[in-house]
């Protein structure tokens with residue numbers, strides 16, 4: 001399958017959009033913002049897997065605009081919480097919760113959990129939907145540890161409390177280009193590219 005050149009980013013998350021713009025630029029792709037269009041339907045994320053939600057985001061937007069679209073569904077899996085909040089990460093502290101409310105709730109739930117049991121991973125599933133083609137799905141993850149004090153101001157979401165031992169920094173302390181080298185989203189993007197090349 002040849003690669004698309006112009007792809008709509010089927011997300012309302014500004015943090016994701018920034019990351020995708022750079023990841024896409026490296027591939028020579030152009031990421032188009034949903035803000036460029038009017039009347040775009042809201043996507044109801046009612047799937048119970050990242051795959052289902054990523055596919056739904058891409059399908060709804062691609063169908064509405066008649067253009068290729070990529071959907072990203074992502075979240076944080078914490079081992080001490082049996083994988084929660086997982087696919088429900090965005091609404092962890094309630095519907096329309098802020099990023100800070102979400103990570104504060106996470107720290108509260110983990111307050112009695114010792115450092116060596118605070119392992120976690122970010123997971124990202126991407127779906128590329130192009131009119132008249134089979135969808136292409138990919139995924140990526142990034143392992144880390146949930147710290148008990150936030151640090152850093154870059155990134156978004158749970159980044160301030162997600163510590164990367166190899167970097168000795170939280171995800172929010174990484175420069176954007178560093179995050180884009182190691183993140184779950186960057187890995188999923190690489191895997192999407194590989195999947196497209198295999199279909200050629």
Ligand SMILES: O=c1nc[nH]c2c1ncn2[C@H]1C[C@H](O)[C@@H](COP(=O)(O)OP(=O)(O)OP(=O)(O)O)O1
Nearest residue numbers: 011012013072073074075076089090156157158159
């Ligand atoms: O790199 C990341 N760094 C920190 N946190 C992250 C990251 N990636 C996902 N996350 C968290 C944020 C949110 O709590 C949830 C995503 O939820 P998710 O539904 O996929 O995205 P969203 O609702 O913000 O935007 P949209 O659905 O329009 O793409 O996981």
Ligand SMILES: [Mg+2]
Nearest residue numbers: 013045073090
């Ligand atoms: Mg969402």
